[in-house]
Amino acid sequence: MKQxxxxxxxxxxxxxxxxxxxxxxxxxxxxxxxxxxxxRQSAGLFDLGHMGRIAISGPDxxxxxxxxxxxxxxxxxxxxxxxxxxxxxxxxxxxxxLVHNRGHDVYLVVNASNREVVLAHLAELARGLQxxxxxxSERIGMIAVQGxxxxxxxxxxxxxxxxxxxxxxxxxxxxxxxxxxxxRTGYTGEDGFELYLPVDAIGPLWDRVIEIGGDLVRPCxxxxxxxxxxxxxxxxxxxxxxxxxxxVEAGLMFGVRLxxxxxxxxxxxxxxxxxxxxxxMTGLVVxxxxxxxxGYAVLKNGxxxxxxxxxxxxxxxxxxxxxxxxxxxxxxxxxGFEIDIRGKRAPAxxxxxxxxxxxxxxxxxx
Amino acid sequence: MRPDxxxxxxxxxxxKVDGDVAYVGITDYAVSHLSDLVFLDLPDVxxxxxxxxxxxxxxxxxxxxxxxCPVTAEVLEQNEELLGDLGILGKDPFExxxxxxxxxxxxxxxxxxxxxAGYEKAIQEDESH
Numbered sequence: 357m358k359q360x361x362x363x364x365x366x367x368x369x370x371x372x373x374x375x376x377x378x379x380x381x382x383x384x385x386x387x388x389x390x391x392x393x394x395x396r397q398s399a400g401l402f403d404l405g406h407m408g409r410i411a412i413s414g415p416d417x418x419x420x421x422x423x424x425x426x427x428x429x430x431x432x433x434x435x436x437x438x439x440x441x442x443x444x445x446x447x448x449x450x451x452x453x454l455v456h457n458r459g460h461d462v463y464l465v466v467n468a469s470n471r472e473v474v475l476a477h478l479a480e481l482a483r484g485l486q487x488x489x490x491x492x493s494e495r496i497g498m499i500a501v502q503g504x505x506x507x508x509x510x511x512x513x514x515x516x517x518x519x520x521x522x523x524x525x526x527x528x529x530x531x532x533x534x535x536x537x538x539x540r541t542g543y544t545g546e547d548g549f550e551l552y553l554p555v556d557a558i559g560p561l562w563d564r565v566i567e568i569g570g571d572l573v574r575p576c577x578x579x580x581x582x583x584x585x586x587x588x589x590x591x592x593x594x595x596x597x598x599x600x601x602x603x604v605e606a607g608l609m610f611g612v613r614l615x616x617x618x619x620x621x622x623x624x625x626x627x628x629x630x631x632x633x634x635x636x637m638t639g640l641v642v643x644x645x646x647x648x649x650x651g652y653a654v655l656k657n658g659x660x661x662x663x664x665x666x667x668x669x670x671x672x673x674x675x676x677x678x679x680x681x682x683x684x685x686x687x688x689x690x691x692g693f694e695i696d697i698r699g700k701r702a703p704a705x706x707x708x709x710x711x712x713x714x715x716x717x718x719x720x721x722x
Numbered sequence: 723m724r725p726d727x728x729x730x731x732x733x734x735x736x737x738k739v740d741g742d743v744a745y746v747g748i749t750d751y752a753v754s755h756l757s758d759l760v761f762l763d764l765p766d767v768x769x770x771x772x773x774x775x776x777x778x779x780x781x782x783x784x785x786x787x788x789x790x791c792p793v794t795a796e797v798l799e800q801n802e803e804l805l806g807d808l809g810i811l812g813k814d815p816f817e818x819x820x821x822x823x824x825x826x827x828x829x830x831x832x833x834x835x836x837x838x839a840g841y842e843k844a845i846q847e848d849e850s851h
Contacts, residue, residue, distance in 0.1 A: 372757075668783055
């Protein structure tokens with residue numbers, strides 16, 4: 357199994373490790389509830405070394421970015437970041453990515469488990485173009501500091517003025533005394549930052565965050581990362597999106613521009629959008645303490661109308677929550693929904709995604 | 723070393739005989755590996771349990787696990803206090819954290835179970851995998 361440069365630190369901290377897309381990663385250092393609360397109330401520190409990092413440059417670099425993903429690079433100003441999708445010809449999702457317009461190149465951050473597939477997809481579309489596809493995943497490391505207290509911690513690491521760095525903006529410059537990148541992004545629903553440095557500098561950076569952060573910051577594993585992202589309604593590849601789900605169904609059209617130069621899947625999406633999707637992603641809140649999990653049937657008046665994509669016990673709301681793909685017709689009204697939890701039916705309430713927003717406007721915030 | 727006044731299953735349940743009844747629960751090892759427990763489902767009083775068959779389930783944020791009964795027995799009582807506060811399992815899985823009080827129907831089955839030393843060995847093998 358692959359290890360990030362921080363692996364020995366995770367083991368020394370007593371983390372429980374699991375296989376995540378071929379990487380031996382920490383699931384928790386203490387317990388999920390504690391780590392989740394740290395991010396919601398103070399700050400959490402995450403190892404993201406497993407993610408894929410790909411720089412695209414060269415004379416035709418922008419052309420490749422335009423023809424390979426769903427967002428419109430012409431509408432992403434230099435220094436800004438957007439969510440986007442890579443689609444197959446049938447509109448199914450190959451991966452969800454962040455597109456960073458750095459001016460001198462376009463930086464794509466992709467899911468660990470999809471890195472090879474994404475690289476192959478890009479190489480295919482790059483045929484005949486003058487472009488450099490530089491997979492920096494092994495060379496550049498990455499950590500995240502997330503939570504309301506993260507600005508004061510991260511500011512002590514850099515001369516970059518973070519008060520000037522808006523949401524989904526990037527800045528390149530010195531972190532400590534080494535050139536790197538800071539972005540105001542994350543996968544938790546909180547304010548926070550992702551920090552990129554050469555892989556040899558990541559260990560000392562991790563140690564420095566713990567030293568500066570003291571009681572304010574806590575290392576967090578993939579367990580809390582999952583409960584945080586699900587409360588915040590952020591999709592996870594293999595759950596809310598995969599090759600068999602298109603972005604219209606998944607409710608991800610905010611990352612899709614239909615009016616831009618052509619890319620795989622675009623015409624299919626135009627059609628699905630015009631006709632209306634057969635299924636729709638919806639949020640569900642479940643009665644009781646049983647947890648809905650991926651694949652469990654969603655019932656309406658006793659008849660199957662869909663399936664759970666992700667489910668967990670929400671530490672913030674102390675309720676079972678789920679995302680589910682449900683037949684559009686069944687959502688005409690919100691009555692009579694249940695989830696079949698291993699043979700026992702739990703009443704479920706349809707709610708909007710996200711469940712949690714830090715400004716208090718999530719569907720379960722009120 | 724875990725308490726040697728009782729017998730264990732490889733799947734991390736224990737059974738402790740007390741006169742003509744017995745108590746069934748799970749070990750600290752199981753509790754630490756489950757972590758973030760949210761739900762415990764136990765069989766009703768009067769249910770007949772089969773040795774080595776699932777009798778209930780315990781659910782954590784990450785996963786749901788079946789609970790196995792070490793012995794053939796009838797359920798006499800559920801630990802109501804535990805059902806109300808799964809946190810007890812983290813503090814005292816061997817005494818206050820018992821799950822079921824049962825009447826043994828085949829006491830000879832106890833001879834097939836692991837003692838504390840045997841269980842210790844089983845989890846060491848588990849860890850090395």
